[in-house]
């Protein structure tokens with residue numbers, strides 16, 4: 261406070277305009293612990309696993325082979341899968357198989373759809389040509405393509421990657437397109453007033469302004485990519501996390517099914533973190549959303 | 553230096569409906585003069601400034617800068633926007649460097665110019681901050697520095713402090729005067745605030761309240777600078793902008 265006062269007196273003109281943040285660090289009390297965020301996180305996680313275990317133990321969802329696996333059984337199963345091979349691959353091999361498909365399909369879609377979306381927003385002729393085709397194909401759920409893609413490409417990698425490309429193409433393109441469309445038009449005026457040309461408007465306003473929207477599209481695409489790869493693997497595959505789930509079902513091993521589900525969630529989460537990290541690196545200006 | 557000759561602007565909204573926004577506006581601005589355009593909300597002030605900036609073309613009439621007609625936006629006029637309009641993805645330094653960079657100056661000159669004007673507006677030490685980390689007053693300082701960095705022949709400011717609280721606003725007005733005295737340029741400053749106009753202006757162009765905007769009267773403000781905001785300038789502020797009495801130092805020009 262006194263620091264600020266001296267600053268003002270010395271004529272430093274903005275000291276009174278900066279916004280400071282004060283973190284209140286009171287003494288620890290029971291009330292503070294009970295309302296602590298991390299404490300509450302722990303409580304809810306422990307409660308979840310306890311409820312799960314209780315449901316499994318009391319056979320609410322049926323007994324025997326259709327029973328809900330207990331948490332430690334799932335963990336056991338995952339340890340076994342990590343060491344022993346299932347269809348010539350350990351758990352890591354299967355994780356890698358699925359991840360590879362996601363990454364390839366997602367990358368192909370992003371590399372084509374994002375520039376195409378930007379072009380559509382920037383050039384009305386490109387827009388007029390691409391938009392009707394896009395609108396025609398957009399409402400079709402990507403999973404509905406599985407059968408035809410197996411007929412076309414067989415049950416190998418190509419058909420799975422094809423499904424992922426189809427599914428992730430739409431949000432990638434739409435977000436890039438809308439990102440450019442929603443740019444504040446006066447920002448273009450700023451560039452023109454500063455002596456910029458059309459090229460500068462695109463380079464210095466269009467692209468950076470649509471970055472956050474593009475990344476939002478990439479995040480949505482990524483979760484769709486995992487849905488697609490799983491669907492494709494459930495239909496036909498000899499590797500991948502979907503294959504583990506199908507095997508668990510065929511062998512009547514709920515622990516294996518749930519284990520596969522958990523690993524998919526973990527893998528999807530991991531790839532999301534990668535994209536988030538990339539976004540942080542490329543858009544340091546984006547305000548962090550607090551609390552989520 | 554700047555001449556607006558019988559400028560009118562009519563927007564055509566939604567296909568047919570015509571909205572006359574400016575009618576027969578003529579303004580003369582001398583070199584290094586501080587002219588304030590004073591008018592209430594929705595009187596076509598921004599439109600007039602955008603026409604002078606070259607961002608809009610007048611329906612009829614002409615604008616000339618040093619005798620040459622204005623045909624489009626250009627770096628010889630610096631515009632400070634009503635809503636800051638900083639590039640959120642650029643730091644303070646990046647924002648201010650933008651103009652000189654776009655004008656193709658070598659990078660060391662770009663940096664020197666930017667640092668000079670960041671210092672002039674009092675933002676030294678904030679070069680690496682992003683706009684969202686700044687308060688409103690600081691944001692508009694960046695807007696002013698960014699426009700100044702191109703060394704424009706005319707500075708155009710569109711209600712630059714309209715979004716600030718009264719205290720910061722008065723402070724920023726003093727800063728504007730200081731900056732103008734340090735780096736003399738022709739200034740056209742738009743506001744709806746009579747006090748602001750009286751504090752800053754060499755000349756006040758009062759715009760009539762309802763659309764289409766017309767020049768109601770021009771006043772010469774002949775008060776010594778720097779003026780005092782708190783102790784009053786010797787006459788009462790009129791309720792309606794443009795209807796000044798002939799108080800000390802403020803005199804209407806003949807029509």
Ligand SMILES: Nc1ncnc2c1ncn2[C@@H]1O[C@H](COP(=O)(O)OP(=O)(O)OP(=O)(O)O)[C@@H](O)[C@H]1O
Nearest residue numbers: 563564565571573592593594595596597598599600
């Ligand atoms: N591009 C445009 N197309 C159609 N109408 C417009 C356009 N720009 C401005 N107008 C109209 O012109 C009128 C005057 O707008 P302008 O922004 O020039 O007023 P202003 O005096 O700057 O107002 P404020 O004090 O709110 O900033 C408004 O009613 C607006 O609807």
Ligand SMILES: [Mg+2]
Nearest residue numbers: 597598634711
């Ligand atoms: Mg305005």
